[in-house]
Amino acid sequence: MTSQIFSPDVEQVLDLAGIFVFALSGGLLAIRKNFDVFGIAVLAEATALGGGVLRDVLIGAIPPAAFTNLGYFVTPLVATLVVFFLHPEVARINLTVQTLDALGLGLFCVTGTAKAHDYGLGVVASIALGMLTAVGGGVIRDVLAMETPSLLRWDRSLYAVPSLVGSTLTALLISIDRLNTLTGSTAALLAFVFRMLALRYNWRAPRAWHRGSSNTGEH
Template sequence: MATAIVNPLVQEILDLVGIFAFALSGALLAVRKRFDAVGIVVLAEVTALGGGLFRDLVIGAVPPVAFTNVAYFTTPLVAAIVVFFWHPRLARIRRFVMFFDAVGLGVFCVAGSIKALNYGMHPLAAIALGAATAIGGGAARDVLAGEIPALLHPKSEIYAVPALLGSALVSILAVAGVLTPITSSLAALLAIVIRLLALRYGWRAPLARGTGSA
């Protein structure tokens, strides 16, 4: 059984970076959808905390850290306020949503896997939970905003694959005993870069045989 030897402070920093990035993406999407101030805050909070809540409940980290650490709740609020007052022009918002979503995806898949490993989960389970941490909030965000989640949309660029690759690299590094803040940052960067390249070049998962024309 692999254990991720990562300082709790590093774990918290990873979580907060991912929370802020995802909160920005949720708030920006709310602006694009013309939500009011309450809607912006709600979408920021759900996007930022949804995946982590699911992870904590599965691994038995209860009550979830989002309810025990005030920084986890206030960070999305700060992001929502920043977006409310200083969001870029509407024509540019979609690019910012996608960029911050990619950052959140990369950071959260790493933070989720590390926490799962620290709670004694099998490396394969840690991969799944890392990916779930990364995509859970974004999926909830899209549903609340009335959009098909990127995870399921047939015309969406690959979304779960970068999270799975980042999580897998964390588990491999943990098993090899070389998981450090530097190598975990590289794992997050891998997921972020793959997601951004998928957005840039339109990489998509294949459809079932015979359904391409549909």
């Protein structure tokens, strides 16, 4: 199966690392929203596992991996405890959290695309589900916290686009039968670098053309 890009042990470690960092971001938002410990745990779990669960349900990988691997479910709870007791310290290393988050983004868009392909989806659908794996948890997090999802906000640096690039490259590698540990890592690294550059230079997607004039009724 093409989804086994890395060895099982390596992929397990990478998955858990990505889940942990995504859970931290969910927990930190819950703290800012003044949620109690249960709310923090819910937001951490949803952020860390939401994208993968949605992907697995859509492709028919039932039950989702999040419910068959105890480590996937427990890791966000560990992140919950970290932010509950140490949230000022975690908030102070925000750049580190964002860097690790970008790494998780790169990993999940690649493995998500590959898994979707393994379940018989075509190129476009596999790309879409790869991106969903990477950003879906963040959307669920923001909706639960009653905020406009970050990837829909023009005032936030690019997030979905780097995952789309990584997913697209992965799908292309699959189509030419060149997806392996090296090329998969390259695709993940490209998405990671893209995301970090977007953070560094505040890259944003363009808004509607002539948006200002259309609001005033000018032609």
